Amino acid sequence: MKTMNIPVHLEQLLSRTATKHDLSIAQLVERSLERGEGKLTSSGALSVETGAYTGRSPNDKFIVKERSVADRIDWGKVNQPIEKPVFTALYKKVLAHLHEKKELFASRGYAGADQSFRLPIHIINEFAWHQIFARQLFIRPDNSDQSLSKEPFTIVSAPSFKADPKVDGTHSEAFVIISFEERVILIGGTEYAGEMKKSIFSIMNYLLPVEEEVLTMHCSGNTSSTGEVALFFGLSGTGKTTLSASPDRLLIGDDEHAWSEDGIFNIEGGCYAKCVGLTEDKEPQIWNAIKFGTVLENVSVSDENGEPDYHNVSLTENTRAAYPLHYIPNALEPSVAGHPTTIIFLTADAFGVLPPISKLRPEQAMYHFLSGYTSKLAGTERGVTEPEATFSTCFGAPFLPLPAYHYAEMLGNLIKKHDVNVYLVNTGWSGGPYGTGQRIDLHYTRSMVSAALNGELIEIETIQDPIFGLDIPKQCPGVPDAVLQPRTTWENVNAYEEKAVELASKFKQNFAKFEGIAEDILQAGPK
Missing domain, CATH: 3.90.228.20 (Phosphoenolpyruvate Carboxykinase; domain 3)
Known part of the structure; x- marks a missing residue:
């Protein structure tokens, strides 16, 4: 891969003493609280607000029109093209912006529970709580993981950088741009953490079918104790997470999967559950997963006792809880199973x-x-x-x-x-x-x-x-x-x-x- 001539290289950002690498969840929660990014709820979860952007911003998502992918992409309203020089100029500005920050957060992870198909990921964040989100939603590496020696995709997230559409070629102050050749996801102008998760999913939806002949799917999945696998397809809010988190079955994952010649595997390492109207009676597994290490997005929380009010939608109906897969007691780990029935x-x-x-x-x-x-x-x-x-x-x-x-x-x-x-x-x-x-x-x-x-x-x-x-x-x-x-x-x-x-x-x-x-x-x- 040919690397762009960028004044402030990713390597320089990663090597700065101000960049904190692979902090533990406890350390990241502590930094989030000290920086005023959020507050703890009565169950120990970190409650945050995402400002004006409480959901995905589809009109602000682009793919760089690069020679190696241009003939395969289904260009249109969903996959909006942005020219390489326009992206390059904006990328330089974002990196320069981050270089001036007193503190950044970086970590590693990967997408794809099946080691034959996993994609290494590097994440650079401006906010500590965004780094918690990434650590919980992506699969965490261990010492035996050899896939991280492969060339990773890097998420560069700069919520405080606001684009100028007239100058930067975007549609608004917010942007989410994927470059397959530079292997970069550039995010700015939005604090909604879900953009990181969905951008990696979009990348896997290209790489696995094209390079590996593996089907990727927007679905949740679970399996019985005897190996009968079920998949649940649907858009956000239709019940994928709720219906797959069943106490009498093993959870494979709640949102993103792939189907190879060997069977099903989860692309993620965590769950991103809608929690509007959440009750312990109806959804006990999600309720009990909201504890220390979980990120609660845009949920109203009492200042007196720290109790979340899941029925309060004053901020948005798209309230969310982000937690690692192992917070579900009957999660299947590693999240790899056979063919669905x-x-x-x-x-x-x-x-x-x-x-x-x-x-x-x-x-x-x-x-x-x-x-x-x-x-x-x-x-x-x-x-x-x-x-x-x-x-x-x-x-x-x-x-x-x-x-x-x-x-x-x-x-x-x-x-x-x-x-x-x-x-x-x-x-x-x-x-x-x-x-x-x-x-x-x-x-x-x-x-x-x-x-x-x-x-x-x-x-x-x-x-x-x-x-x-x-x-x-x-x-x-x-x-x-x-x-x-x-x-x-x-x-x-x-x-x-x-x-x-x-x-x-x-x-x-x-x-x-x-x-x-x-x-x-x-x-x-x-x-």
Whole structure:
């Protein structure tokens, strides 16, 4: 790799006496408190606020248009190009800015639990709490780890550096820029720590499929004690973390995985759980993971007793808890498992017309994977204040550098090869759309997921929905029969039909953008 002629090199930043290397979590928490970055809660977690940016800023994400990757990237609204000279100039300015700081924090880690495919990472942060986040979310190296001798990607995060769009070629003061040739992620103008995690995921979504022929997936995963693996696909807030953190199964990971010829492995070393409305009764594993070493983002905390108020959304609905995987008692370590037997696509249907659970035939699985229908939930992206119906290809479009069909074709082949059962589960609304209907009860969703994983739905008689063509089970243990059929939960059947046809039309309109799709997949959508 040819290194840019940068006045203040990364090596100089790393070699400064003001740069603190690989501090322990306790040391980083102490520095965070001394620097006024956050405060401790009653359970010992570090509570922080991220300022104006309480979620990802997708309009401010770029990939450098470099010769080695330009022909492969799916350029567009998600993967916005930025020219190399523009990036180089901004990179120099950010490094010079950081060089003037009295204190920086650096650490090492990697992405990919399978040692055959792991990517070394170096992280340079301006904030101590950002370094805690990175240490908890990425996989921590040990003395036996030889992969760190490979060329790493480096995250350079400078939240206090505000870009000038007219001069720096950005869209706002914030920017997240990936350079594959320089192996750098440049972040500035935003304090939202999730940008680090998602940028590494975007990189893995390029490197593994292209260089290793390994499928990367925006999903959570768990396994039974006897090795039956389940994957849960879905966008933020649809239940990946909640549903995969089951006390009777081993957690592989809550958000990012890859599927090789040997099986599944986690890309991360931690969990980044939404905690709006969190209760010990409904989500005990996440509740108990919020302790010393955990970072709580944008959660209201009492000044009197340090108690978090998870129902207070005055800062954002996108409140988060970042903690290492081993904070979940039944986490699988190393987080590597066999091939999945069940896949569940999670959707938060704001229209309130999709069934709580339905069985998908292989061609339907491909259709719904490519569609990626869900709702953006409040706070998960900048400017989203209430659920918005959206289609996110492969349930992870914001993080996919390659064309969507590349991932879909890989998944379809793996589903067929390993004879995987696939279900579509609606964790959104029932009895009416958002604002009228009710969010589907989590206890019912858990019962449906459990029945799917245990094979209890395979032999149960189904009813085919006349609009969406989905096979809906007539019964499910622990769930009232009426809950399973969405039209029976609406007071006005005509209103249901109208909304269902409206959503079906949106499916058709969205799918029209795909070219060269096999006829059996095209026919697997709404009628």
